[in-house]
Amino acid sequence: MRLLRHFAASLLDSLRDLTPIVAVIGFFQIFILQQPIPNLGVLLVGTLLVVLGLSLFIQGLNLALFPLGESMAWDFARKGSLNWLLLFAFALGFGTTVAEPALIKIAEEAAKIAATGGMIEDNQQSQDSYANGLRYTVAVSVGFAIVLGVLRIIKGWPVQYLIISGYLGVVLMTALAPEEIIGIAYDSGGVTTSTITVPLVTALGVGLASSIKGRNPMTDGFGLIAFASLTPMIFVMGYGILL
Amino acid sequence: MNDLLTHFLQVLTGTLLDVLPIAGILFGFQFLVLRRPVKNPKEVLIGLLMVLLGLVLFLEGLDLALFPLGKLMASQLTSPELLGISPHMQEVEWHHYFWVYLFAASIGFSTTIAEPSLIAVTIKANQVSGGAISQWGLRIAVAIGVAVGIAIGSYRIISGTPLHWYIMTGYVVVIVQTLYAPRTIIALAYDSGGVTTSTVTVPLVAALGLGLSSNIPGRNPLLDGFGLIAFASLFPIMSVMAYAQLSEWRSNKRNR
Secondary structure, eight states, X not given: OHHHHHHHHHHHHHHXXXXXXXXXXXXXXXXXXXXXXXXXXXXXXXXXXXXXXXXXXXXXXXXXXXXXXXXXXXXXXXXXXXXXXXXXXXXXXHHHHHXXXXXXXXXXXXXXHHHHTTXXXXXXXXXXXXXXXXXXXXHHHHHHHHHHHHHHHHHTOOHHHHHHHHXXXXXXXXXXXXXXXXXXXXHHHHHXXXXXXXXXXXXXXXXXXXXXXXXXXXXXXXXXXXXXHHHHHHHHHHHHHHO | OHHHHHHHHHHHHHHHHHHHHHHHHHHHIIIIIIOOOOSSHHHHHHHHHHHHHHHHHHHHHIXXXXXXXXXXXXXXXXXXXXXXXXTTOSOOOGGGGHHHHHHHHHHHHHHHHXXXXXXXXXXXXXXXXTXXXXXXXXXXXXXXXXXXXXXXXXXXXXXXOOHHHHHHHHHXXXXXXXXXXXXXXXXXXXXXXXXXXXXXXXXXXXXXXXXXXXXXXXXXXXXXXXXXXXXXXXXXXXXXXXXXXXXXXXXXXXXX
16 A cells, blocks of 8 residues: 555656656647647557656666665675776776667767768768777777776765866867767767666765765765766767777 | 557667666676675565666657657757748848747756656755755756757757857856855766756757758758757756855855
8 A cells, every 4th residue: 555655656756757848849739830739649648658657767766776786886895896896887887888779879870971071981881880980989988987987986086177177188179070070979978878877877976985984975976977978079089080 | 559569569679688788787796796695686676677667668658659749849840931931041040940949948948857867866966965955956957957058059050150169168167167166066067967868858859950950051960960969968067056056155145
């Protein structure tokens, strides 16, 4: 009974989270485009699925992803082996990014641009190899970002120095990189962090910062995702310069 | 019905392929390196299944209902007929696009509110700060940042100005804000830039960028269609720091 009430409450939360989207789409469809809403039935079913899915996801997050990320952080801290922790950080960043559907799509787009711009040969084979190269570049850069972020938490470096150096890196690379790649590079920073990675990485950071003496989970625990969205920009522009 | 089932299975396999490497890494390290049993294995397993099923239903519902309509809308709102552009016009005035900016801002705001990874980060931030950071305050601050970002990003596509000047100006503002913002919020603010753009926001925003850059004379979708996501991940950093500065200023005023 308690569980049921809990679930009903979380369904209501998800419904409220979704209301703005439905309102925006409804408003523009009816008042600006002045068209009826097509397939109202399908729309309702779809919205219901989204609400149900969102509340299941949030419940699962609290049951599995958060505790798992945090307990692994504590276990790594207790084990005391920095090398294994850094290897884990790299694997988590690389492994969650390399198969990311949004990244695969953006890499294919980028290959098309490169082919029309004459940077690579205009055939399927060279486009594929360009797209794969880009995808692995981004995945390596995210792995590197999580490693750097974990090192920062352990050493207690202030986050802003690293981020500002990252910004300088982006500015420098922008000046050097071919113009065609800049838009893709800037966007690739945003698409790398998927819905499953974010809670895990956040829990890992907060867990590490709470398990190490002298670290504050608020100032030191966050920031991993910021690195993961900054390094791909630099690495992708580097890829553009090298090719 | 059959189409629906095939689509559902597609989404399911797609999500599984997305989750399997992560599960492999987690459990590989847990059992081979840490060599510790998982605490509450039953709960964790149920939780993981809920995450998987939840994501599948979420994506399936978005694909079924909101994405087709939202994408159609993005292309209709940017169509030459609605904007009153005749094909022989070379350049257009940027202020003809009032509805586009309003749509850009509202779609940015509303998709951010529904973004699952942002919800995850705000839950954690609320826990870690002992309730000092409110979940809704943070989510609305991020959503306002995305709304402003996407609107300015649309203006950039319409006006055809170079992306990097905007982003670099943004960096300067972020650096200046960092000097004045409360220490505790900085890392979280930087993080909120990366989490806003995932499952819900990216497809709709990409459709908007594509619609704008293919309909406006003189723009090339391959070159100008990109960049909106970069705006959507930069502006929340500013809005979250501004939100923290504002709350600090208000509590200082109250204490005096």
